[in-house]
Amino acid sequence: MQPFAYTRAHSVKEAVEIIHATDKAPGSKAEGDAQTQFIAGGTTLIDLMKLHVVNPARLVDIGSIEAQREWSSVTADKHGLHLGAMASMAAVAEDKDVLRDYPVIAQSLQLAASAQLRNMASLGGNVLQRTRCPYFRDVSFTACNKRNPGSGCDALHGVNRQHAVLGGSDACIATYPGDFAQSLIALDASVHVAGAKGTRTFPFAELHRQPAETPHVETTLRPGELITGFIVPAAPWTRRSAYLKIRDRASYAFALASAAVALDMADGRVRQARIALGGLATVPWRAKDAEASLAGKPLDERSAAEAAEIAFSQANPREYNAFKVKLGKETLTRALLHVATMEI
Amino acid sequence: MTQFLKYVAGIQRRQMLYGTAATLAFLLVSRVVVARQKPVGKAAGGIAHEAGDKVDLVLDINGQERHLSLDGRTSLLDALRDHLDLTGSKKGCDHGQCGACTVHVDGRRVLSCLTLASMASGKKITTIEGLAGPDGGLHPMQAAFIEHDAFQCGYCTPGQIMSAVACVEEGHADDAAEIREYMSGNICRCAAYPNIVAAIEHAKVAMGRA
Ligand SMILES: Cc1cc2nc3c(=O)[nH]c(=O)nc-3n(C[C@H](O)[C@H](O)[C@H](O)COP(=O)(O)OP(=O)(O)OC[C@H]3O[C@@H](n4cnc5c(N)ncnc54)[C@H](O)[C@@H]3O)c2cc1C
Ligand code: SF4
Ligand code: FES
Ligand code: FES
Numbered sequence: 406m407q408p409f410a411y412t413r414a415h416s417v418k419e420a421v422e423i424i425h426a427t428d429k430a431p432g433s434k435a436e437g438d439a440q441t442q443f444i445a446g447g448t449t450l451i452d453l454m455k456l457h458v459v460n461p462a463r464l465v466d467i468g469s470i471e472a473q474r475e476w477s478s479v480t481a482d483k484h485g486l487h488l489g490a491m492a493s494m495a496a497v498a499e500d501k502d503v504l505r506d507y508p509v510i511a512q513s514l515q516l517a518a519s520a521q522l523r524n525m526a527s528l529g530g531n532v533l534q535r536t537r538c539p540y541f542r543d544v545s546f547t548a549c550n551k552r553n554p555g556s557g558c559d560a561l562h563g564v565n566r567q568h569a570v571l572g573g574s575d576a577c578i579a580t581y582p583g584d585f586a587q588s589l590i591a592l593d594a595s596v597h598v599a600g601a602k603g604t605r606t607f608p609f610a611e612l613h614r615q616p617a618e619t620p621h622v623e624t625t626l627r628p629g630e631l632i633t634g635f636i637v638p639a640a641p642w643t644r645r646s647a648y649l650k651i652r653d654r655a656s657y658a659f660a661l662a663s664a665a666v667a668l669d670m671a672d673g674r675v676r677q678a679r680i681a682l683g684g685l686a687t688v689p690w691r692a693k694d695a696e697a698s699l700a701g702k703p704l705d706e707r708s709a710a711e712a713a714e715i716a717f718s719q720a721n722p723r724e725y726n727a728f729k730v731k732l733g734k735e736t737l738t739r740a741l742l743h744v745a746t747m748e749i
Numbered sequence: 750m751t752q753f754l755k756y757v758a759g760i761q762r763r764q765m766l767y768g769t770a771a772t773l774a775f776l777l778v779s780r781v782v783v784a785r786q787k788p789v790g791k792a793a794g795g796i797a798h799e800a801g802d803k804v805d806l807v808l809d810i811n812g813q814e815r816h817l818s819l820d821g822r823t824s825l826l827d828a829l830r831d832h833l834d835l836t837g838s839k840k841g842c843d844h845g846q847c848g849a850c851t852v853h854v855d856g857r858r859v860l861s862c863l864t865l866a867s868m869a870s871g872k873k874i875t876t877i878e879g880l881a882g883p884d885g886g887l888h889p890m891q892a893a894f895i896e897h898d899a900f901q902c903g904y905c906t907p908g909q910i911m912s913a914v915a916c917v918e919e920g921h922a923d924d925a926a927e928i929r930e931y932m933s934g935n936i937c938r939c940a941a942y943p944n945i946v947a948a949i950e951h952a953k954v955a956m957g958r959a
Binding site: 406408409410411412413444446447448451452455456462463466468470495518519520521522524525655656657 | 796802820822845860865868871915919921930931935
């Protein structure tokens, strides 16, 4: 690990002020090289610093007790759900309101990582976790556009079994590894951020960027901006929702394929469907065409399989990950059929 | 003090009346259901260091205050093992993937390999060495591991036991399936899993959580 300076922030405002005092223009470099990084649970950052993949000059610790009090609450009312960005994955996964009214959110968190990691990790850090692409994580591979812009991509012709079949480019096919982000994107969540110029709120779907030619720029956050929370609007489909995660072992593994599904059903027909896919794409992936294909139809084997077909019509598999197209379709089909028959 | 530290000390002194617009709006319109996260430990301000500097820390470990002067990069695991002779916590992977380094911070199980020692200051840390009673009597989970032969080489065992105690206290030990799911963060290379599950089912009775 490279030496770094460390400061503990005691409030959101202080965190933003510190980062702006110390890091004037981090935006042009690979994201991981931003001179100053916030640290929340540290479960992504410390790991990557030990691997020399991310080498910040300064850490601003936002996990202080005071900061946690300020922005880790979970509240639900008739307008929706507000999740503070410093709430732990474990706290939100076990929240009674979330479990009852937004089960897809609780499940996407509970099925992630391990009990220890869920105690440590924050929601804000969770959505910003970095890819598990083994070529990104191992600096002895020289070609990685995400880690070292312009160097190429060792995964394109390497062992790309884990890699994305949706949203990739010839510059990068790294999978977005998280689970929780799929439930946020499926439920039309927004994200609150705070920066030196004040606060702003925008659709969560606009947070992550597909790699295109610049895989090192992963989000639309401006330099030094801090995620402070998420808003999930109340809607008729949030209770009838679930997260299905398929992985190499039964627990404590990243998704090979996953589906976040929410349905509004009436008289045996779909009024509205919400679908997001994980483990398969370079960003949290919303499958809008598949959603539209279900509107007005009964949800049965046929309509579910058709929706899954549509969701993967643009899939672009590589040498070792072609299995993910079939796995992804079956995951989505199963998730849709399960959610349609849920008791709510 | 460097310019930077002066700056930070300055902003800490000023009263922070400011909340983000989002936080304010949210306080005004929302019903706070419950404060979900229990406040952890006593506030410990003033932890800061420059790159390459040593950091002076006071860690509360197993009920004792331990004073340390460490390289700022030191993980809590290395602080325990290399600087405090608390070698019960084990280093399996050093990357959050095995659970051998599990300790309790403010009563919750966490991985000490992915925690900086600095991040743990002001919090209450319990390691496997702090689990037995003051008279040296074994914790029911330790006794159950022995009784059920829940290890072979023993390398993963301190982490398993710390995780198992938390698993029971969290209320996630209702049946074997739940125990397996909530213990999945602790890998056992010797595959003592069936005996670990049996030990936990047994200890949960002695811990009054059956
Ligand atoms: C072995 C292992 C298995 C895992 N399995 C899964 C899994 O199955 N599913 C899954 O979803 N995840 C999994 N994870 C990832 C884990 O969930 C993330 O590491 C964690 O959620 C990150 O949160 P954190 O608070 O620890 O982030 P940190 O490591 O503290 O931060 C991560 C990044 O986000 C930035 N950041 C943090 N908070 C903010 C904020 N509020 N505003 C702006 N920037 C911020 C930091 O600067 C840093 O760049 C796994 C991790 C490990 C180590
Ligand atoms: S897929 Fe992306 S992250 Fe992986 S080696 Fe290629 S450029 Fe790097
Ligand atoms: S040593 Fe910490 S999880 Fe493996
Ligand atoms: S007893 Fe050997 S690793 Fe678990």
